[in-house]
Amino acid sequence: MKLQVSSKAAQWYKDEFEASEGTYIRFFVRYGGFSQLQKGFSLGVISEEPMDAAATTESSGLIFFIEEKDLWYFDGKDVEVDLDEQRQEPVFLYH
Numbered sequence: 569m570k571l572q573v574s575s576k577a578a579q580w581y582k583d584e585f586e587a588s589e590g591t592y593i594r595f596f597v598r599y600g601g602f603s604q605l606q607k608g609f610s611l612g613v614i615s616e617e618p619m620d621a622a623a624t625t626e627s628s629g630l631i632f633f634i635e636e637k638d639l640w641y642f643d644g645k646d647v648e649v650d651l652d653e654q655r656q657e658p659v660f661l662y663h
Contacts, residue, residue, distance in 0.1 A: 569646055571595075571623040571634060576651035577658045578628035585615050589629030592617050595649075596634075597641040609641060611660065623647070 573581075581593055598612040618624070622636040632649070634642070645662040652659040 569623050569634075569639060569642060569644065571625045571632060571647050571649075573625055573627040573630075573632045573649040574651060575628050576653075577649045578630050578632075580651055580656070580658055581613075581630060581632075582628060587615060587630055591615055591630050593630055593632045594618065594635065595632065595638075595647075597638045611641075 581587065582591075585591065585593065587593070592615060594614050594616055596612045596614065597609055599609060618633050618635065620636045621633040622639050624631060624633040626632075634647070642662065648661040648663065649658050650661065651657070
């Protein structure tokens, strides 16, 4: 599984989390919400250091990751995070 985060999306997270270079951003599975991948689950986002990262990428100085225990949610797909220019919010694309 590959994780990619565009520089525009990374800048959005930098602004929203008031994050500095080297900050870790975790994408995690949470119960509830809407998802294209798994009914009844959605992605959450938190700033914390990894414990058992399975996918990691760096973009604009931030380090994004997904823990091993959350891989089931992605069903073997690669994840691309970009910025929806009209809504000015991140969008998740699965390949």
